[in-house]
Amino acid sequence: MRQDKISKDRRARRWQDYVVAQNWESFTADDHAVWDLLFARQVELLGSRVISPFLDGIDLLRLSHPGVPDVEGLNAILSPRTGWRTVAVPGLVPDDIFFAMLATRVFPVGNFIRTREQLDYLEAPDCFHDMFGHIPMLAHHDYADMTRHVGELGVAAIAAGEGHRAARLYWHSVEFGLAKEHGELKILGAGLASSFGESHFSLESDEVERLPFSVSRAVNTPYKHDAFQPRYLVSESLEQTIAEVLAMSPEQLLGF
Ligand SMILES: [Fe+2]
Numbered sequence: 001m002r003q004d005k006i007s008k009d010r011r012a013r014r015w016q017d018y019v020v021a022q023n024w025e026s027f028t029a030d031d032h033a034v035w036d037l038l039f040a041r042q043v044e045l046l047g048s049r050v051i052s053p054f055l056d057g058i059d060l061l062r063l064s065h066p067g068v069p070d071v072e073g074l075n076a077i078l079s080p081r082t083g084w085r086t087v088a089v090p091g092l093v094p095d096d097i098f099f100a101m102l103a104t105r106v107f108p109v110g111n112f113i114r115t116r117e118q119l120d121y122l123e124a125p126d127c128f129h130d131m132f133g134h135i136p137m138l139a140h141h142d143y144a145d146m147t148r149h150v151g152e153l154g155v156a157a158i159a160a161g162e163g164h165r166a167a168r169l170y171w172h173s174v175e176f177g178l179a180k181e182h183g184e185l186k187i188l189g190a191g192l193a194s195s196f197g198e199s200h201f202s203l204e205s206d207e208v209e210r211l212p213f214s215v216s217r218a219v220n221t222p223y224k225h226d227a228f229q230p231r232y233l234v235s236e237s238l239e240q241t242i243a244e245v246l247a248m249s250p251e252q253l254l255g256f
Helices: 002-011 029-044 052-060 069-084 094-102 128-139 139-158 162-177 199-205 215-220 236-248 251-256
Strands: 085-089 105-112 178-181 182-189 209-212 231-235
Touching: 029 052, 029 094, 029 128, 029 199, 052 128, 069 085, 069 094, 069 139, 085 128, 085 236, 094 105, 094 139, 094 162, 105 128, 128 139, 139 236, 139 251, 162 209, 162 215, 162 236, 162 251, 182 199, 215 251, 231 236
Parallel strands: 085 105, 178 231, 209 231
Antiparallel strands: 178 182
Protein backbone atom coordinates (compact mmCIF):
# COMPACT_ATOMS: atom_id res chain seq x y z
CA MET A 1 0.00 0.00 0.00
CA ARG A 2 2.67 2.44 1.09
CA GLN A 3 4.86 1.33 -1.81
CA ASP A 4 1.93 2.04 -4.14
CA LYS A 5 1.59 5.52 -2.73
CA ILE A 6 5.29 6.24 -3.10
CA SER A 7 5.43 5.08 -6.70
CA LYS A 8 2.28 7.08 -7.46
CA ASP A 9 3.85 10.19 -5.92
CA ARG A 10 7.01 9.63 -7.90
CA ARG A 11 5.01 9.33 -11.08
CA ALA A 12 3.30 12.61 -10.25
CA ARG A 13 6.69 14.34 -10.12
CA ARG A 14 7.97 13.26 -13.53
CA TRP A 15 8.86 16.31 -15.55
CA GLN A 16 7.10 14.89 -18.59
CA ASP A 17 3.79 15.19 -16.75
CA TYR A 18 4.10 18.98 -16.73
CA VAL A 19 4.43 19.27 -20.51
CA VAL A 20 1.38 20.43 -22.46
CA ALA A 21 0.71 21.14 -26.10
CA GLN A 22 1.71 24.65 -27.08
CA ASN A 23 -1.39 24.95 -29.26
CA TRP A 24 0.35 27.55 -31.36
CA GLU A 25 -2.74 27.86 -33.55
CA SER A 26 -4.69 29.19 -30.56
CA PHE A 27 -2.52 32.31 -30.24
CA THR A 28 -4.62 35.17 -31.55
CA ALA A 29 -3.55 37.90 -33.94
CA ASP A 30 -3.34 40.19 -30.92
CA ASP A 31 -1.09 37.69 -29.08
CA HIS A 32 1.30 37.73 -32.03
CA ALA A 33 1.12 41.51 -32.16
CA VAL A 34 2.00 41.66 -28.44
CA TRP A 35 5.05 39.45 -29.09
CA ASP A 36 6.14 41.72 -31.94
CA LEU A 37 5.67 44.80 -29.80
CA LEU A 38 7.61 43.32 -26.87
CA PHE A 39 10.34 42.01 -29.16
CA ALA A 40 10.89 45.30 -30.99
CA ARG A 41 10.75 47.32 -27.80
CA GLN A 42 13.16 45.07 -25.92
CA VAL A 43 15.74 44.79 -28.71
CA GLU A 44 15.81 48.57 -28.97
CA LEU A 45 15.96 48.99 -25.20
CA LEU A 46 18.82 46.51 -24.83
CA GLY A 47 20.90 47.85 -27.69
CA SER A 48 24.41 46.82 -26.78
CA ARG A 49 23.65 46.53 -23.06
CA VAL A 50 23.41 42.75 -23.29
CA ILE A 51 26.33 40.37 -23.91
CA SER A 52 26.84 39.89 -27.62
CA PRO A 53 26.22 36.09 -27.69
CA PHE A 54 22.65 36.86 -26.64
CA LEU A 55 22.09 38.95 -29.77
CA ASP A 56 23.90 36.34 -31.89
CA GLY A 57 21.55 33.70 -30.45
CA ILE A 58 18.51 35.68 -31.56
CA ASP A 59 19.87 35.66 -35.11
CA LEU A 60 21.01 32.03 -35.05
CA LEU A 61 17.58 30.85 -33.89
CA ARG A 62 15.70 33.31 -36.11
CA LEU A 63 13.77 34.60 -33.14
CA SER A 64 13.19 37.92 -34.91
CA HIS A 65 10.71 36.17 -37.19
CA PRO A 66 7.37 37.90 -36.52
CA GLY A 67 4.91 36.40 -34.07
CA VAL A 68 5.10 34.03 -31.13
CA PRO A 69 7.61 31.29 -32.06
CA ASP A 70 6.19 27.81 -32.31
CA VAL A 71 8.15 25.31 -30.26
CA GLU A 72 8.47 22.76 -33.06
CA GLY A 73 9.92 25.29 -35.47
CA LEU A 74 12.26 26.57 -32.79
CA ASN A 75 13.39 23.07 -31.87
CA ALA A 76 14.10 22.27 -35.50
CA ILE A 77 16.88 24.87 -35.32
CA LEU A 78 17.89 24.62 -31.66
CA SER A 79 18.13 20.84 -31.23
CA PRO A 80 20.62 20.17 -34.05
CA ARG A 81 22.81 22.99 -32.70
CA THR A 82 23.12 22.15 -29.02
CA GLY A 83 20.85 19.20 -28.26
CA TRP A 84 18.38 21.40 -26.37
CA ARG A 85 14.67 21.59 -27.02
CA THR A 86 11.81 23.62 -25.69
CA VAL A 87 8.55 22.21 -24.33
CA ALA A 88 5.38 24.08 -23.51
CA VAL A 89 4.15 24.27 -19.91
CA PRO A 90 1.07 26.01 -18.51
CA GLY A 91 3.03 28.17 -16.05
CA LEU A 92 5.81 28.03 -13.50
CA VAL A 93 6.87 24.46 -12.75
CA PRO A 94 8.15 23.34 -9.33
CA ASP A 95 11.90 23.62 -8.78
CA ASP A 96 12.54 19.87 -8.81
CA ILE A 97 10.74 19.54 -12.13
CA PHE A 98 12.50 22.58 -13.56
CA PHE A 99 15.97 21.34 -12.66
CA ALA A 100 15.14 17.84 -13.94
CA MET A 101 14.17 19.40 -17.26
CA LEU A 102 17.39 21.40 -17.49
CA ALA A 103 19.44 18.30 -16.68
CA THR A 104 17.80 16.65 -19.71
CA ARG A 105 18.43 19.68 -21.99
CA VAL A 106 14.76 20.60 -21.98
CA PHE A 107 13.67 24.19 -21.43
CA PRO A 108 10.05 24.86 -20.39
CA VAL A 109 8.30 27.80 -22.05
CA GLY A 110 4.90 29.13 -21.04
CA ASN A 111 2.09 28.33 -23.48
CA PHE A 112 0.68 31.84 -23.07
CA ILE A 113 1.70 35.45 -23.55
CA ARG A 114 0.84 38.49 -21.47
CA THR A 115 -1.93 40.77 -22.61
CA ARG A 116 -1.46 44.25 -24.00
CA GLU A 117 -2.63 45.62 -20.64
CA GLN A 118 0.10 43.70 -18.81
CA LEU A 119 3.11 44.60 -20.95
CA ASP A 120 5.31 45.48 -17.98
CA TYR A 121 3.80 43.46 -15.18
CA LEU A 122 3.84 39.72 -15.01
CA GLU A 123 2.60 37.42 -12.29
CA ALA A 124 4.26 34.40 -13.88
CA PRO A 125 6.85 34.17 -16.64
CA ASP A 126 5.17 34.00 -20.03
CA CYS A 127 6.55 32.82 -23.36
CA PHE A 128 8.18 36.19 -24.02
CA HIS A 129 10.31 35.92 -20.90
CA ASP A 130 11.01 32.25 -21.51
CA MET A 131 11.75 32.39 -25.23
CA PHE A 132 13.24 35.84 -25.67
CA GLY A 133 15.07 35.80 -22.34
CA HIS A 134 16.40 32.27 -22.15
CA ILE A 135 16.53 30.57 -25.50
CA PRO A 136 19.08 32.76 -27.37
CA MET A 137 21.90 31.73 -25.03
CA LEU A 138 21.00 28.05 -25.43
CA ALA A 139 22.17 28.33 -29.04
CA HIS A 140 25.75 28.39 -27.70
CA HIS A 141 27.37 25.08 -26.78
CA ASP A 142 29.29 26.21 -23.72
CA TYR A 143 26.38 28.10 -22.18
CA ALA A 144 23.97 25.29 -23.04
CA ASP A 145 26.30 22.87 -21.30
CA MET A 146 26.50 25.11 -18.25
CA THR A 147 22.71 25.29 -18.06
CA ARG A 148 22.46 21.50 -18.23
CA HIS A 149 25.02 21.29 -15.41
CA VAL A 150 22.98 23.73 -13.30
CA GLY A 151 20.07 21.33 -13.80
CA GLU A 152 22.17 18.40 -12.57
CA LEU A 153 23.35 20.42 -9.58
CA GLY A 154 19.75 21.34 -8.85
CA VAL A 155 18.58 17.74 -8.94
CA ALA A 156 21.36 16.75 -6.55
CA ALA A 157 20.74 19.70 -4.23
CA ILE A 158 17.02 19.00 -4.00
CA ALA A 159 17.68 15.32 -3.30
CA ALA A 160 19.87 16.47 -0.41
CA GLY A 161 17.18 18.86 0.89
CA GLU A 162 19.31 21.88 -0.12
CA GLY A 163 17.47 23.06 -3.20
CA HIS A 164 17.83 26.72 -2.24
CA ARG A 165 21.58 26.49 -2.91
CA ALA A 166 21.03 25.56 -6.54
CA ALA A 167 18.20 28.08 -6.85
CA ARG A 168 20.52 30.88 -5.74
CA LEU A 169 23.24 29.79 -8.14
CA TYR A 170 20.72 29.70 -10.96
CA TRP A 171 19.26 33.05 -9.99
CA HIS A 172 22.56 34.93 -9.79
CA SER A 173 23.83 33.57 -13.11
CA VAL A 174 21.22 32.37 -15.60
CA GLU A 175 18.42 34.67 -14.46
CA PHE A 176 19.88 37.90 -13.01
CA GLY A 177 23.62 37.76 -13.62
CA LEU A 178 25.67 40.62 -15.02
CA ALA A 179 28.97 40.12 -16.83
CA LYS A 180 31.76 42.27 -18.20
CA GLU A 181 32.44 42.15 -21.90
CA HIS A 182 35.50 44.02 -23.20
CA GLY A 183 35.55 45.83 -19.87
CA GLU A 184 31.95 47.03 -20.07
CA LEU A 185 29.15 45.97 -17.74
CA LYS A 186 26.51 43.98 -19.61
CA ILE A 187 23.38 41.99 -18.97
CA LEU A 188 23.82 38.24 -18.85
CA GLY A 189 20.67 36.92 -17.17
CA ALA A 190 17.39 36.17 -18.91
CA GLY A 191 15.32 37.89 -16.22
CA LEU A 192 17.15 41.13 -17.00
CA ALA A 193 17.37 40.69 -20.76
CA SER A 194 13.61 40.28 -20.99
CA SER A 195 12.64 42.99 -18.50
CA PHE A 196 11.64 46.46 -19.62
CA GLY A 197 12.25 48.05 -16.23
CA GLU A 198 15.04 46.04 -14.66
CA SER A 199 17.39 45.82 -17.64
CA HIS A 200 18.49 49.45 -17.32
CA PHE A 201 18.03 49.48 -13.57
CA SER A 202 20.48 46.60 -13.08
CA LEU A 203 23.20 48.41 -15.02
CA GLU A 204 22.58 52.01 -14.02
CA SER A 205 20.94 52.27 -10.60
CA ASP A 206 23.02 53.78 -7.81
CA GLU A 207 20.84 52.10 -5.22
CA VAL A 208 21.96 48.52 -5.71
CA GLU A 209 25.04 46.56 -4.80
CA ARG A 210 27.14 45.00 -7.55
CA LEU A 211 29.46 42.36 -6.18
CA PRO A 212 32.00 40.19 -8.00
CA PHE A 213 30.52 36.87 -9.08
CA SER A 214 31.80 33.62 -7.70
CA VAL A 215 29.90 30.40 -7.35
CA SER A 216 30.34 30.43 -3.58
CA ARG A 217 28.97 33.97 -3.35
CA ALA A 218 26.06 33.07 -5.63
CA VAL A 219 25.15 30.07 -3.50
CA ASN A 220 25.21 32.17 -0.34
CA THR A 221 23.43 35.28 -1.62
CA PRO A 222 19.64 35.44 -1.14
CA TYR A 223 17.47 36.97 -3.84
CA LYS A 224 14.07 38.55 -4.29
CA HIS A 225 11.61 36.86 -6.62
CA ASP A 226 8.92 39.55 -6.48
CA ALA A 227 10.85 42.82 -6.84
CA PHE A 228 13.93 44.30 -8.48
CA GLN A 229 17.07 42.78 -7.02
CA PRO A 230 18.90 44.71 -4.29
CA ARG A 231 22.21 43.25 -5.47
CA TYR A 232 23.64 41.76 -8.63
CA LEU A 233 26.67 39.56 -9.07
CA VAL A 234 29.05 40.64 -11.82
CA SER A 235 31.33 38.11 -13.43
CA GLU A 236 34.58 39.12 -15.08
CA SER A 237 33.27 37.61 -18.29
CA LEU A 238 30.67 35.20 -19.59
CA GLU A 239 33.48 32.66 -19.84
CA GLN A 240 34.24 33.05 -16.11
CA THR A 241 30.64 32.24 -15.20
CA ILE A 242 30.58 29.23 -17.49
CA ALA A 243 33.93 27.88 -16.30
CA GLU A 244 33.17 28.32 -12.60
CA VAL A 245 29.72 26.79 -12.78
CA LEU A 246 30.87 23.86 -14.92
CA ALA A 247 33.74 23.16 -12.53
CA MET A 248 31.44 22.87 -9.54
CA SER A 249 30.47 19.42 -8.32
CA PRO A 250 27.31 18.67 -6.35
CA GLU A 251 29.50 18.02 -3.31
CA GLN A 252 31.01 21.49 -3.59
CA LEU A 253 27.59 23.06 -4.02
CA LEU A 254 26.40 21.39 -0.83
CA GLY A 255 29.56 22.32 1.04
CA PHE A 256 29.64 26.09 0.54
FE1 LIG B 1 13.42 32.69 -16.30
